[in-house]
Amino acid sequence: xxxxxxxxxxxxxxxxxxxxxxxxxxxxxxxxxxxxxxxxxxxxxxxxxxxxxxxxxxxxxxxxxxxxxxxxxxxxxxxxxxxxxxxxxxxxxxxxxxxxxxxxxxxxxxxxxxxxxxxxxxxxxxxxxxxxxxxxxxxxxxxxxxxxxxxxxxxxxxxxxxxxxxxxxxxxxxxxxxxxxxxxxxxxxxxxxxxxxxxxxxxxxxxxxxxxxxxxxxxxxxxxxxxxxxxxxxxxxxxxxxxxxxxxxxxxxxxxxxxxxxxxxxxxxxxxxxxxxxxxxxxxxxxxxxxxxxxxxxxxxxxxxxxxxxxxxxxxxxxxxxxxxxxxxxxx
Amino acid sequence: xxxxxxxxxxxxxxxxxxxxxxxxxxxxxxxxxxxxxxxxxxxxxxxxxxxxxxxxxxxxxxxxxxxxxxxxxxxxxxxxxxxxxxxxxxxxxxxxxxxxxxxxxxxxxxxxxxxxxxxxxxxxxxxxxxxxxxxxxxxxxxxxxxxxxxxxxxxxxxxxxxxxxxxxxxxxxxxxxxxxxxxxxxxxxxxxxxxxxxxxxxxxxxxxxxxxxxxxxxxxxxxxxxxxxxxxxxxxxxxxxxxxxxxxxxxxxxxxxxxxxxxxxxxxxxxxxxxxxxxxxxxxxxxxxxxxxxxxxxxxxxxxxxxxxxxxxxxxxxxxxxxxxxxxxxxxxxxxxxxxxxxxxxxxxxxxxxxxxxxxxxxxxxxxxx
Numbered sequence: 001x002x003x004x005x006x007x008x009x010x011x012x013x014x015x016x017x018x019x020x021x022x023x024x025x026x027x028x029x030x031x032x033x034x035x036x037x038x039x040x041x042x043x044x045x046x047x048x049x050x051x052x053x054x055x056x057x058x059x060x061x062x063x064x065x066x067x068x069x070x071x072x073x074x075x076x077x078x079x080x081x082x083x084x085x086x087x088x089x090x091x092x093x094x095x096x097x098x099x100x101x102x103x104x105x106x107x108x109x110x111x112x113x114x115x116x117x118x119x120x121x122x123x124x125x126x127x128x129x130x131x132x133x134x135x136x137x138x139x140x141x142x143x144x145x146x147x148x149x150x151x152x153x154x155x156x157x158x159x160x161x162x163x164x165x166x167x168x169x170x171x172x173x174x175x176x177x178x179x180x181x182x183x184x185x186x187x188x189x190x191x192x193x194x195x196x197x198x199x200x201x202x203x204x205x206x207x208x209x210x211x212x213x214x215x216x217x218x219x220x221x222x223x224x225x226x227x228x229x230x231x232x233x234x235x236x237x238x239x240x241x242x243x244x245x246x247x248x249x250x251x252x253x254x255x256x257x258x259x260x261x262x263x264x265x266x267x268x269x270x271x272x273x274x275x276x277x278x279x280x281x282x283x284x285x286x287x288x289x290x291x292x293x294x295x296x297x298x299x300x301x302x303x304x305x306x307x308x309x310x311x312x313x314x315x316x317x318x319x320x321x322x323x324x325x326x327x328x329x330x331x332x
Numbered sequence: 333x334x335x336x337x338x339x340x341x342x343x344x345x346x347x348x349x350x351x352x353x354x355x356x357x358x359x360x361x362x363x364x365x366x367x368x369x370x371x372x373x374x375x376x377x378x379x380x381x382x383x384x385x386x387x388x389x390x391x392x393x394x395x396x397x398x399x400x401x402x403x404x405x406x407x408x409x410x411x412x413x414x415x416x417x418x419x420x421x422x423x424x425x426x427x428x429x430x431x432x433x434x435x436x437x438x439x440x441x442x443x444x445x446x447x448x449x450x451x452x453x454x455x456x457x458x459x460x461x462x463x464x465x466x467x468x469x470x471x472x473x474x475x476x477x478x479x480x481x482x483x484x485x486x487x488x489x490x491x492x493x494x495x496x497x498x499x500x501x502x503x504x505x506x507x508x509x510x511x512x513x514x515x516x517x518x519x520x521x522x523x524x525x526x527x528x529x530x531x532x533x534x535x536x537x538x539x540x541x542x543x544x545x546x547x548x549x550x551x552x553x554x555x556x557x558x559x560x561x562x563x564x565x566x567x568x569x570x571x572x573x574x575x576x577x578x579x580x581x582x583x584x585x586x587x588x589x590x591x592x593x594x595x596x597x598x599x600x601x602x603x604x605x606x607x608x609x610x611x612x613x614x615x616x617x618x619x620x621x622x623x624x625x626x627x628x629x630x631x632x633x634x635x636x637x638x639x640x641x642x643x644x645x646x647x648x649x650x651x652x653x654x655x656x657x658x659x660x661x662x663x664x665x666x667x668x669x670x671x672x673x674x675x676x677x678x679x680x681x682x683x684x685x686x687x688x689x690x691x692x693x694x695x696x697x698x699x700x701x702x
Contacts, residue, residue: 069501
C-alpha cells in the first residue's frame with residue numbers, strides 16, 4: 001500500500017496537474033522561493049519556473065483579483081492563502097466578482113483557492129478559523145473539505161479541472177499526520193495512476209444501523225473514535241464524511257437518516273450559523289417522518305477562536321460531547 | 333506614431349509646478365510625462381495629430397454616438413424603460429473613445445461605469461448596450477445585471493462589479509495572462525480618482541509593477557467622486573505622482589482632448605506591449621452630470637466652473653472645433669456625422685425595446701459552468 005501524508009497528496013495533485021496542463025499555475029505568498037508556509041510547494045519553482053509558481057507581494061486582495069482576471073483569459077490559477085483566515089482580505093474578489101461571473105453570462109472562472117484551515121494547537125483567533133460558512137451562502141462557489149490523503153489528492157485534481165471557483169479547504173493538522181496512524185476507514189490506497197474524486201459525493205466511512213453521524217474535515221477522526229466506542233457499548237453508528245460541501249450529497253444524508261432514524265451532525269466550525277443547520281433543515285423538510293429522535297448538532301461554541309490551551313479546548317467540539325450526544329440519541 | 337521626444341518641445345517640470353496646478357489652463361497645450369529620468373512638460377499641438385480623414389471621421393462618429401447613446405438611455409430611464417439606475421460619462425466621451433480606439437481586437441478592455449465610449453470604440457454594438465440597460469434577453473448579461481455593469485465577451489470587454497477598485501487587480505490578471513503566454517498584447521483599464529483611494533487600486537498596480545505587466549491604467553479624474561471632491565480624496569498634488577511610488581512611467585493629460593488621449597494611450601499601450609509596463613495615465617476631465625440619474629448635481633457642484641468647462645472643454649465641441657479649424661472638414665460632414673450618431677442611437681433603442689424580457693425558469697441551473 002502506498003502511504004502518503006495529506007500534504008504529499010496535495011503536493012502530488014498540484015505537481016501532476018501542472019505537468020498535465022500548462023494553463024495551471026500557482027500563486028501566493030512565499031510559495032516559490034520558500035516553498036510556502038507549510039512547504040506544500042517546495043521544489044515547484046525549480047521545476048516549473050517563476051512564471052508558473054509566483055511569489056506575490058503581501059496583498060491577498062490584489063493577487064486573488066489578479067488570479068481571477070487571468071482565469072477569464074483561460075488560465076487555471078491555484079491560489080494559496082497562507083492561512084484560510086486571510087481569505088477575508090479577498091472576499092469581494094471571490095464572492096462578488098468570481099462567484100457571479102458565470103451567472104452574469106461573462107464566462108467561466110476556473111480557479112482554486114487553497115485554504116489551510118481550522119485549529120492547530122494554540123494558533124489563535126486569526127490562524128484557526130473554518131471558512132466554509134463564509135462562502136456557503138454565496139451561489140457560484142464550490143467548497144470541498146477532504147479529511148484524508150486519498151480524498152485530498154483526488155479532490156484537488158477535480159477542483160483544478162473544474163470550470164468554477166472552488167474553495168479548497170485543507171486541514172493544517174492533517175498535513176503531516178502519519179498515514180499509519182489514520183483510522184482504518186481513512187487508510188485508502190493512493191493509486192499510482194491518475195484518479196479523481198467527484199464533487200458532491202459523500203463517503204460512508206462506516207456502515208451502521210442505529211444512528212447516523214454526519215461530519216467532514218477535522219472531526220472525521222473524532223467521529224470514527226466515537227463510533228468505535230459506541231459499538232463497544234452495543235450500538236452501531238453510521239459515519240458519513242461529506243467531503244464536498246457545495247455541492248453536497250443530499251441523497252447520502254437522506255438515505256442514512258431513512259435507515260437509522262437518528263442523526264448527529266458534527267463539525268469543528270461553530271454550531272451557531274454552522275452549515276449543519278442547513279442539513280438539519282433539509283432532513284426536516286424531506287425526511288421528517290423517518291426521524292425517531294430530534295436532530296442534534298455539535299460544533300464549536302459561539303466565540304472567536306481563543307488561544308490559551310484550556311480556552312481552546314473548551315471552544316472545540318470534544319469526543320466526550322460527541323459520545324454524550326450519541327448516547328442521548330440512542331436512548332431517546 | 334512618433335514619440336513625444338521626437339515631435340514635441342520638452343522642458344523639465346519641477347515639483348513646484350504642482351503647487352498651483354490649474355487643470356484648465358496648465359494642460360491646454362501640453363502634457364506631463366514622468367519616467368525614471370525625470371519629469372517633463374511636453375508641448376502638444378493637436379492640429380498636427382489629426383489623423384487621416386477616414387479615421388478622424390470615425391472617431392468623430394464614435395464620440396458623437398457615445399453622447400447620443402447616453403442621452404437616449406437617459407430619456408429611456410425617464411420614460412421607465414431602465415430598471416434600477418443609470419450612470420453616464422458626460423464629459424468623459426473623448427477620454428473613453430480616444431483610449432479604447434488604440435486597442436487591437438485581441439486586447440482586453442476593463443472599463444469603468446463612465447466609459448460608454450470605450451465600449452463603442454471597442455465594438456460593443458449600441459443595441460446590445462441598450463438591451464442591457466433595459467434588462468432584456470439580448471443584453472450581454474441577459475438581464476442579470478444592468479446599467480454600465482456589463483461586459484461584452486465577443487469584443488473582450490470585461491464586466492465590472494460595483495466595488496470600485498476591484499477591477500484594477502482583475503485587469504492586472506488579464507495582463508498577467510498576456511505575459512504568461514508571451515503574446516505582446518496589452519490590457520487597458522479605467523478607474524476614477526475616487527477609486528485610487530481603494531486598497532485594490534494599490535494592490536493591483538503594485539503587483540503589475542513588480543511583475544512588469546503589459547497594463548495601462550487610466551485614472552479618469554473627473555473631479556467628483558459621487559459627492560466628494562478631490563481634496564477629500566487624496567493629499568498628493570496630482571495622482572500621476574503616484575506612478576513614481578510604483579516605479580512606473582506616468583502621464584498627466586487633458587482628457588477632454590480626444591487626439592491627445594488617443595496619442596498618449598497609444599504610446600502607453602505600445603510601451604506596455606514592449607514590456608515597459610505598467611503605465612499610469614491621469615486623464616483630467618470634469619463630470620458634467622450627476623453621479624447617477626438620481627443625483628442632483630447642482631446641490632453640491634461648483635456650477636460656475638462647470639459651465640466654463642462645458643463651454644470650453646466639452647470633448648465633442650472641442651473636437652468639432654479642431655476639425656473645423658483644420659479646414660479639412662466641412663460643417664456638413666460633421667453635422668452629418670452627428671445626425672447619423674443620433675439616428676443610430678434611436679434605432680438601437682428601438683431594436684433593444686423589441687427584445688424580450690428574460691425567462692427566470694432556468695436561473696438556478698445556471699450558477700455553475702459545466
